[in-house]
Amino acid sequence: METDIRFTHQALVEQSKTGHRSSQYQLYSLYVDAMYNTSLRMLGNKEDAEDIVQDSFVDAFKNLASFKYDSSFGAWLKRIVINKSINYLKAKRIAVVSMDDHEYHLTDETVEETEAVDIKKVKKGIEALPAGYKQIINLYLIEGYDHYEIGEVLGVSVSTSKSQYHRAKKKLVEIINGL
Template identity: 75%
Template sequence: MVEQCKTGNASSQYELYGLYVDAMFNVGLRFLGNKEDAEDIVQDSFVDAFKKLNSFKYESSFGAWLKRIVINKSINHLKAKRIPVVPIEPHEFHLADETTVEGEMVDIKKVQLGIAQLPDGYKQIINLYLIEGYDHVEIGEILDISTSTSKSQYHRAKKKLLEIISEL
């Protein structure tokens, strides 16, 4: 189907759009927290993807390639709004002090509510690592931060998320 889209076949493009639009909207919504912004980002992402389809090299699935476009556009949108990644303080690298909830099942609704309450920088790290499955090297590249900053922010975000969940 991607090959047909590369030739400009509109029905194939519409079919490909239909296969991925809901999933990409959910990705955009997790990052942006705003339905209208997510819709705009997804539409822009599909336009860009179809324009740049000849650069798609089948090194990953089309969905993974498109998701990366949506995530990058979402992050750029947040940067344009000047929503910074949470700054890192040198004394906050104590990763061994991590709070864990052992043997306790966490309700997915509580996790979703907790993520929604996180500061935007934490929310980005949690979404990229836990939800989207990127590793810290990839997160560093996406957010233009170091791998150690990604790891530290993830641990701080996880700790904050556990605090929020315990209060719900």
């Protein structure tokens, strides 16, 4: 027996564009947990993540007319959440340090990877990373941004994004091996 799906995500978005509160609440309910988790991974603070998510939904609903289905609503909203989270971190002066001016150079050496890594250790390791490293790891590994996108979002060069990612990954492996 086929169920009749009354509201698709697109229908909810279109109704929300007209100010339909019930549709806005349904969209909120569909996405709030995922957006909270995204912000929490970046900020590391529950209260800050809650604030960012609320602000993101307010901005999304105010600017819903500009949503043109170039991506899914969830991807569009996630970008708002990530940008707001990054701006919040920038305001707190937690920045990515450019490696271009330092004598450190990365080689093509790969960090030895363990055969089986406990996911709890990885999560603990990410939490133990310095803020800038944590930000790069979250954007690249968890959120799926490439180095060009990370560079745009953080206002750094692609090479800085890559070098920070490699240094963060190396540090993460050290932390995990020490757990």
